[in-house]
Amino acid sequence: MTDSQQILLASRPSGEPTQQDFRFESTALPEPQEGEVLLGVKYLSLDPYMRGRMSAAKSYAAPVEVGDVMEGGTVAEVLSSKSDSLSEGDLVLSYSGWQSHAVEKASAVRKLDDNGLSPSTALGVLGMPGFTAYAGLLELGKPKPGETVVVAAASGPVGSAVGQIARLKGARAVGIAGGPEKCRYVKEELGFDEVVDHRDPDFEANLAAATPDGIDVYFENVGGHVWDAVFPRLNTFARVPVCGRIAHYxxxxxxxxxxxxxxxxxxxxxxxxxxxxxxxxxxxxxxxxDFRRDMSAWVRSGEVKYREDVVKGLDNAPDAFIGMLKGKNFGKLVIEV
Amino acid sequence: MTDSQQILLASRPSGEPTQQDFRFESTALPEPQEGEVLLGVKYLSLDPYMRGRMSAAKSYAAPVEVGDVMEGGTVAEVLSSKSDSLSEGDLVLSYSGWQSHAVEKASAVRKLDDNGLSPSTALGVLGMPGFTAYAGLLELGKPKPGETVVVAAASGPVGSAVGQIARLKGARAVGIAGGPEKCRYVKEELGFDEVVDHRDPDFEANLAAATPDGIDVYFENVGGHVWDAVFPRLNTFARVPVCGRIAHYxxxxxxxxxxxxxxxxxxxxxxxxxxxxxxxxxxxxxxxxDFRRDMSAWVRSGEVKYREDVVKGLDNAPDAFIGMLKGKNFGKLVIEV
Incomplete structure (x- = not known):
C-alpha cells in the first residue's frame, strides 16, 4: 500500500483563490491491477487554465469537483508496473494531478524518450504550453515574413515560444512582459525584436513605438489593459488567436x-x-x-530557449499557483514534488 | 450640357440621420471626354454601409466629404458615349451615387448582360448584397450539411440569400426578422426551416426553440439585442462572419x-x-x-428567391434610407430614379 500526498479542491474560489480553497490529504492508493502502473510524481505542471477548473462555470472541460484532487499534467517515474509496455524506472507524462503518487492505466500515459533535456520540459517547451504556442501561432496566427507578431506574458512558457517561433518564420516579434527583469530576458536572452513593459506608465506609447507598422498577429493570452492597448493597433486582416485571458480569471x-x-x-x-x-x-x-519534431530540433540547436521556474515541494503548489495568476512566476512554473 | 439632380451630404449626423443631413442640388455636368460616357441613372441602391460613409470616423473606406454627392451603387443607361466599348442604350453597373446623371470613365463601369431579370438585381441578389452573402457564408461560415445557420434581417437582400444558400448546401436555416409579415415571407416564400420574430417579447425563448442543437454559423449583420440572444447559443467551433452591425450604426x-x-x-x-x-x-x-455563375443559375431556377422594395423618385432617397436603418424596408431597397 502506498500513501499519496494529495491537494484537493476544498472550495470554489470567489475571485482570487486562497490557501483555504485547497486541502491537504494523505490517501492510501489501491494496488495497481493488470495493465496499470504505480507512479511517483516528479514534476507537477501549474498552468493558468487550472483556475477555470476550480470554477463550476461551464467551459470546454468539466470542473474539478470539490473534494477531488486538483487536476494537472505531471512527469512521473514508474515505481511498479503490471503492464508489458512500461518498466520500473521509466519516466512518463501523465495527468495525475496535484499529488505525490498515482495509479494509472499504462495506456493513459506516454513514455518519455531520453532527449538529454530535463524531463520537466515535457510539461513546458516540449509539452502543452509549447504546443499551444506552435499550433496557435502557425495554424491560426499564420505570420508572414516581415509581419509584426505581438504576444504578452512573453517570458512565460507560451509567450516565449510564440515570439521565438515567429522570428524563425521571418516575422518581427514584440513581447510584452511585467517588470525590467522579465523584459531584459525577453529581449536579450530570447532575442525578441522589441519588448514593452506593461507596468510602465507609458506602456501604451511604448507599445505604439515598438509597433510602428501596427500589429498583424496578436497572440492573446492575458486580456485586461494589455488588450486595451493592443486592440487599436491591429492592422486590417490582423489575426488574434485567443488561448487565454488570465487577467480575467x-x-x-x-x-x-x-x-x-x-x-x-x-x-x-x-x-x-x-x-x-x-x-x-x-x-x-x-x-x-510536427511540433515534437520541430520543437525538439529548435531546442537542441538553441534556436528556441526556455526557462523554468521550479518550486520545490508539493506543499508549495497552492502558493505558487496563486502567485502565477498575479504574474509572479518567471518562466514555466513546475513543482518538483 | 446636362443637369444632374444630386443629393449631397449636408452635415455629419449625430445619431440617427435626418432630412437636414442631406441637401438637394442641381449641377451642370461637363461634357463626356474621350473614353467617357454620359449616364442616366435608373436605379440607386440604398445600403446600410452608407451610414458609415456619412461619419468622419476612420473605417475601411474614406468618408463622403460634407458637400459631396452621397456615394452609392447604381444601374444606369448610357445616354451618350465617347468610348468604343459602350453604346447609347447600354445598361451599366456604376458607382455614380445619389444623383440622376453622371459622367463616368467607360473603364469604371460594367456593362450588364440581358439576363431576363430586372436590371435592378445587379444591385441586389446578383450584386453586392448577394455576393456578401455568398462569400461570407461559403468562405467564412463554411456550413456543413446538417449544421444550423442563423441570420438576421432575413427578409433583406443579404439575409435572404444567406439562408437560401445555406439550405442549398444542406444546412438548416433559421431566420430572424422583424414583424409577422416579414417572418411569414421568410418561412413560407423563402423556405427557411424556421423563423423567429425579434420584436416578439419571447424572442429569446423562441430562438432557443428554433435552434435545439445550438448554432454553428451566425451570419452577423445586426448586433444589438439579436446578438445578445444568439451569442449564448453558439456551439463549440461556431463561426461568425461579421458583415454589419446595423443596430449600432x-x-x-x-x-x-x-x-x-x-x-x-x-x-x-x-x-x-x-x-x-x-x-x-x-x-x-x-x-x-463563381458567384455570378452560381447565383444566376439559382435565381433562374427559382432556388434562390429575392424581393425588392422599390421606392420611386430620387427625392425620396433620404427618407427611404432613414427608414431602412430602422428596418422599415421589406426586401432590397432601391430607388427608381
Missing part, C-alpha cells in the same frame, strides 16, 4: 461600463479582423507530431 | 455597462469560436466569377 462579475463590445465589433468589421479562440487539443491529431 | 457613444467584452472573450475561448469581420471586396478576385 479571477473576475467575479462583468466589469463596469461602458460596454466595449460594440466598439470591438465595429473594428472587427472595419478592419476585417479574425478572432479565434482555441484549446490546443483541437490540433493534437494534425500537428503534434 | 447610429450609436453616438459606447453603451452603458456592464462591459460585455470579457464575457465575450471567455466564450470565444471556451467554445473555440471564430469571429471574422469582412468586406465583400476582399473576395471579389477569388469568388466573384
Amino acid at each position: 479571477n473576475d467575479t462579475s462583468a466589469p463596469e461600463g461602458p460596454d466595449k463590445l460594440p466598439r470591438f465589433f465595429s473594428d472587427v468589421l472595419s478592419k476585417s479582423l479574425t478572432i479565434r479562440g482555441f484549446i490546443q487539443t483541437e490540433f493534437v491529431p494534425t500537428m503534434f507530431a | 447610429n450609436d453616438t457613444s459606447a453603451p452603458e455597462g456592464p462591459d460585455k467584452l470579457p464575457r465575450f472573450f471567455s466564450d470565444v475561448l471556451s467554445k473555440s469560436l471564430t469571429i471574422r469581420g469582412f468586406i465583400q471586396t476582399e473576395f471579389v478576385p477569388t469568388m466573384f466569377a
Whole structure:
C-alpha cells in the first residue's frame, strides 16, 4: 500500500483563490491491477487554465469537483508496473494531478524518450504550453515574413515560444512582459525584436513605438489593459488567436461600463479582423507530431530557449499557483514534488 | 450640357440621420471626354454601409466629404458615349451615387448582360448584397450539411440569400426578422426551416426553440439585442462572419455597462469560436466569377428567391434610407430614379 500526498479542491474560489480553497490529504492508493502502473510524481505542471477548473462555470472541460484532487499534467517515474509496455524506472507524462503518487492505466500515459533535456520540459517547451504556442501561432496566427507578431506574458512558457517561433518564420516579434527583469530576458536572452513593459506608465506609447507598422498577429493570452492597448493597433486582416485571458480569471462579475463590445465589433468589421479562440487539443491529431519534431530540433540547436521556474515541494503548489495568476512566476512554473 | 439632380451630404449626423443631413442640388455636368460616357441613372441602391460613409470616423473606406454627392451603387443607361466599348442604350453597373446623371470613365463601369431579370438585381441578389452573402457564408461560415445557420434581417437582400444558400448546401436555416409579415415571407416564400420574430417579447425563448442543437454559423449583420440572444447559443467551433452591425450604426457613444467584452472573450475561448469581420471586396478576385455563375443559375431556377422594395423618385432617397436603418424596408431597397 502506498500513501499519496494529495491537494484537493476544498472550495470554489470567489475571485482570487486562497490557501483555504485547497486541502491537504494523505490517501492510501489501491494496488495497481493488470495493465496499470504505480507512479511517483516528479514534476507537477501549474498552468493558468487550472483556475477555470476550480470554477463550476461551464467551459470546454468539466470542473474539478470539490473534494477531488486538483487536476494537472505531471512527469512521473514508474515505481511498479503490471503492464508489458512500461518498466520500473521509466519516466512518463501523465495527468495525475496535484499529488505525490498515482495509479494509472499504462495506456493513459506516454513514455518519455531520453532527449538529454530535463524531463520537466515535457510539461513546458516540449509539452502543452509549447504546443499551444506552435499550433496557435502557425495554424491560426499564420505570420508572414516581415509581419509584426505581438504576444504578452512573453517570458512565460507560451509567450516565449510564440515570439521565438515567429522570428524563425521571418516575422518581427514584440513581447510584452511585467517588470525590467522579465523584459531584459525577453529581449536579450530570447532575442525578441522589441519588448514593452506593461507596468510602465507609458506602456501604451511604448507599445505604439515598438509597433510602428501596427500589429498583424496578436497572440492573446492575458486580456485586461494589455488588450486595451493592443486592440487599436491591429492592422486590417490582423489575426488574434485567443488561448487565454488570465487577467480575467479571477473576475467575479462583468466589469463596469461602458460596454466595449460594440466598439470591438465595429473594428472587427472595419478592419476585417479574425478572432479565434482555441484549446490546443483541437490540433493534437494534425500537428503534434510536427511540433515534437520541430520543437525538439529548435531546442537542441538553441534556436528556441526556455526557462523554468521550479518550486520545490508539493506543499508549495497552492502558493505558487496563486502567485502565477498575479504574474509572479518567471518562466514555466513546475513543482518538483 | 446636362443637369444632374444630386443629393449631397449636408452635415455629419449625430445619431440617427435626418432630412437636414442631406441637401438637394442641381449641377451642370461637363461634357463626356474621350473614353467617357454620359449616364442616366435608373436605379440607386440604398445600403446600410452608407451610414458609415456619412461619419468622419476612420473605417475601411474614406468618408463622403460634407458637400459631396452621397456615394452609392447604381444601374444606369448610357445616354451618350465617347468610348468604343459602350453604346447609347447600354445598361451599366456604376458607382455614380445619389444623383440622376453622371459622367463616368467607360473603364469604371460594367456593362450588364440581358439576363431576363430586372436590371435592378445587379444591385441586389446578383450584386453586392448577394455576393456578401455568398462569400461570407461559403468562405467564412463554411456550413456543413446538417449544421444550423442563423441570420438576421432575413427578409433583406443579404439575409435572404444567406439562408437560401445555406439550405442549398444542406444546412438548416433559421431566420430572424422583424414583424409577422416579414417572418411569414421568410418561412413560407423563402423556405427557411424556421423563423423567429425579434420584436416578439419571447424572442429569446423562441430562438432557443428554433435552434435545439445550438448554432454553428451566425451570419452577423445586426448586433444589438439579436446578438445578445444568439451569442449564448453558439456551439463549440461556431463561426461568425461579421458583415454589419446595423443596430449600432447610429450609436453616438459606447453603451452603458456592464462591459460585455470579457464575457465575450471567455466564450470565444471556451467554445473555440471564430469571429471574422469582412468586406465583400476582399473576395471579389477569388469568388466573384463563381458567384455570378452560381447565383444566376439559382435565381433562374427559382432556388434562390429575392424581393425588392422599390421606392420611386430620387427625392425620396433620404427618407427611404432613414427608414431602412430602422428596418422599415421589406426586401432590397432601391430607388427608381
